[in-house]
Every structure is written in C-alpha cells, then in structure tokens.
Amino acid sequence: MNNFDTSIESKKLGLIDFFATWYSSFKTQSPILKQIKDRLGEWVTILKVYVDKKQQIYNHY
Numbered sequence: 001m002n003n004f005d006t007s008i009e010s011k012k013l014g015l016i017d018f019f020a021t022w023y024s025s026f027k028t029q030s031p032i033l034k035q036i037k038d039r040l041g042e043w044v045t046i047l048k049v050y051v052d053k054k055q056q057i058y059n060h061y
Contacts (some may be wrong), residue, residue, distance in 0.1 A: 004029050009059045012021065012042075012044065012045050013040070013043055013044045014045045014046070014047065015033070015036070015042065015044065015045070015047070016045065016046075016049060016061065017029070017033055017046060017048045017049065017056055018037070018049050018051050018061075019048060019049070019050060019051065020050065020051050020052055021050075021052075033046055038044070
C-alpha cells in the first residue's frame, strides 16, 4: 500500500480505476482510460486496482 499512497499523494493529476474482470463496464472503460493516458502522457497517473485482490485498498478508499 505504500507505493499506492505515494502515488496518490503526488502533485500529478491522478485517477484510480477500481476494477474487476467480472464487472461488465470494465471492458468499456479500459480503452477509454488508455486514450486518456495516451493523450495526457506524463501529466496524469492512472492507477488500476483489481478489487478482488486488493480489498484493503478498495475498502480504504
């Protein structure tokens, strides 16, 4: 969780994608987030949190 905390405390624009492969919107949302990252490059950090494996982070935020 330390890397996660460091990333979200950064001065950079950030977006947290809490996702699960069983959630149908995941397939729609993933390409959109890639487009955002491609356009904004180093201006933005997109963190992906797989909720089935990272319950502690998911529950905290």
